[in-house]
Amino acid sequence: MLPNHPWFFLLTLAAAVGSGLVAGVFFAFSTFVMKALARLSPAEGIRAMQQINIVVLNPAFLGVFMGTVVVAAGVVVAAVWHWQSPASLYIIAGSLLYIVGTFGVTIAGNVPLNDALAKVNPDDAEGQRIWSDYLRRWTWWNHVRTAAAASAMMLLVVGIAA
Structure with missing residues (x-):
């Protein structure tokens, strides 16, 4: 049985809400922001993305993005400790999916590309x-x-409901 504490419920809920908020931001980029940037001239698109990559480093976005990593890690520890509960499998899977699939992919995939783009001169070939x-x-x-x-x-929502 998972801990029957309000803090565990609230932390799991916070991880679910944080995951949803971040999914929404990334969904916007996948469905229309990058398509709009691709319609600009290359120099304009580069300049715009370079600015986006600077502006995104703000307390509101980083608080949700990184805070969700921290909260998800804490929820994983509690769920592993109480692994015999069916809900724990959903909570562990959801939390690890966020940590690895969202945060890990950002660090290993998107950030290196952003770092390389930051060094680009938008006006040269x-x-x-x-x-x-x-x-x-x-x-x-x-x-x-x-x-x-x-x-x-x-997965986190299913874990809460289970």
Whole structure:
């Protein structure tokens, strides 16, 4: 049986809500932001994405993005400790999916691409070549982390309800 404490419920709920919020942000990028940037000239698209990558590093987004990692890790520990509950499997799976599939993919996939784009001169031919590759690769990784965050949210909700 999972701990019957309000804090456990609230932490699991916070992890689910955080996963959902992050999934929504990433979904927006996958479905229309990157498509809009691709319609701009390469130089304009590069400049816009370079600015997005600076502005996204703010307390509101990072608080939800990183806070969900911390909360999910805590929920995993509690759920593992009480693994015999059927709900624990959903909570562990959802939490790990967020940590690995959303945070891990961001660190291993999207951040290196963002770091490389930050060094690009939007006005030269090499920058424009990199931009084309960036759009394709960054968006693919973003689809992965969108699906991971949305799936994590669903699993956490099922775990709460179980």
